[in-house]
Amino acid sequence: MLNRVILIGRLTKDPELRYTPAGVAVTQFTLAVDRPFTSQGGEREADFIPVVTWRQLAETCANYLRKGRLTAVEGRIQVRNYENNEGKRVYVTEVIADNVRFLESNRDGGGSGGQAPREESSFGGGNRGNNNYSRNNSNQDPFSDDGKPIDISDDDLPF
Incomplete structure (x- = not known):
C-alpha cells in the first residue's frame, strides 16, 4: 500500500502553532x-488543502513560513x-507532512517576521539527508578545507 502526496502551493495565512497537553508542537496551515x-469562464481554480506538521518540523514551519510563501509539502x-x-x-481530510521545503526566501516572495532560510531550504523527519548543503559547489569536495573553520553566513542557518 502507498499513501504519499507531494504538493506545491502558497500558504493562505500564517501557520498556527499549538502544543498538545504532553508538550508536543503541532502546526496547521492551508x-x-x-x-x-482553467474553468469554462477562463479562470484559474485552486484547491485549499489543510496541512499538519508535528514536533521540530512544526516549530520550524511556524518560525519561517508566512502567508503567500511558495512551499512544497510531502507527506501522507x-x-x-x-x-x-x-x-x-x-470527517476531516488533511495532509500530515513529514517534509516541508521553502521554495522562496523571505526576500523573494513577501511575508514578514524573522529571517528565512535560504531559497529551497528543506526540513523534515526521517533519514533522507539533505543535498542542499551547497548549491554552487555541489561537484566540489565538501571536506576540501582540511579542518579549517568554515565561513557560514547567518542567512545560511535554519535556526
Whole structure:
C-alpha cells in the first residue's frame, strides 16, 4: 500500500502553532494549490488543502513560513472523524507532512517576521539527508578545507 502526496502551493495565512497537553508542537496551515486547467469562464481554480506538521518540523514551519510563501509539502493523507457539539459525525481530510521545503526566501516572495532560510531550504523527519548543503559547489569536495573553520553566513542557518 502507498499513501504519499507531494504538493506545491502558497500558504493562505500564517501557520498556527499549538502544543498538545504532553508538550508536543503541532502546526496547521492551508496550502492553496492551483489546478492544472482553467474553468469554462477562463479562470484559474485552486484547491485549499489543510496541512499538519508535528514536533521540530512544526516549530520550524511556524518560525519561517508566512502567508503567500511558495512551499512544497510531502507527506501522507489522513482522514479522521469526531463528533461535534451537536452530535453530528464530522470527517476531516488533511495532509500530515513529514517534509516541508521553502521554495522562496523571505526576500523573494513577501511575508514578514524573522529571517528565512535560504531559497529551497528543506526540513523534515526521517533519514533522507539533505543535498542542499551547497548549491554552487555541489561537484566540489565538501571536506576540501582540511579542518579549517568554515565561513557560514547567518542567512545560511535554519535556526
